[in-house]
Amino acid sequence: MIRSLRIVSVAVMACLLAGCPPDGAVWIRSGSTPGHIVFGISLQRDGPPVPGFRGLRVGSCHDDGAGNDAFWLLSPTGEAKPIGSVVYAEVPAGYRSDQGPRPLAPGCYHVKSFNGGKAEFVITEGGTLTERKTW
Numbered sequence: 001m002i003r004s005l006r007i008v009s010v011a012v013m014a015c016l017l018a019g020c021p022p023d024g025a026v027w028i029r030s031g032s033t034p035g036h037i038v039f040g041i042s043l044q045r046d047g048p049p050v051p052g053f054r055g056l057r058v059g060s061c062h063d064d065g066a067g068n069d070a071f072w073l074l075s076p077t078g079e080a081k082p083i084g085s086v087v088y089a090e091v092p093a094g095y096r097s098d099q100g101p102r103p104l105a106p107g108c109y110h111v112k113s114f115n116g117g118k119a120e121f122v123i124t125e126g127g128t129l130t131e132r133k134t135w
Contacts, residue, residue: 024050024116028131029085034104034123037088039111045134049084054114055095056086061108061120071109073099108132 025045029038041050055075063069072088074095081094089101106125112118119134 024113025134026056026111026113026117027119027134028121028129032129034127034129037104037121037129039086039088039113039119041083041085041113041115043115049082050113050115051082052080052115053083054080056111056113058088058100058104058109058111061110063110068099070099071104072097072101075114 023043025040025042025047027040027045029040032038039056040046041053041056042048043050053076055073057070057074058072059070074086074091075098077094077096079094081092083092086092088104091097104123106123108120108122110118110120117134120132122130122132124130
């Protein structure tokens with residue numbers, strides 16, 4: 001028992017010191033527009049659907065995520081199901097909107113998957129949608 005605890009402790013410390021690999025990814029799928037944003041959801045970009053998708057949060061780039069300022073907060077209603085993509089403001093079967101969705105005006109936004117992964121995107125005054133970065 002003590003030996004297995006030591007192994008787990010060493011693994012956790014190594015992960016903390018060296019940086020743990022992300023356990024999920026979220027990105028803006030190709031072909032998305034400001035009026036129809038499709039978020040890809042997987043363990044890695046362009047990978048298969050993530051098993052047990054736990055939801056996502058869309059907020060302003062200036063929002064730290066601590067308050068109730070989400071533009072959209074999506075979560076499962078029961079056991080999380082596999083999902084490979086989510087369209088902004090469209091609630092998949094087995095999920096619910098806990099907050100929003102609110103319309104997205106021109107500006108900077110971020111989306112965070114609760115399985116891991118974040119993406120930042122911009123909607124311009126001219127009506128274009130650009131993914132700026134993912135992490």
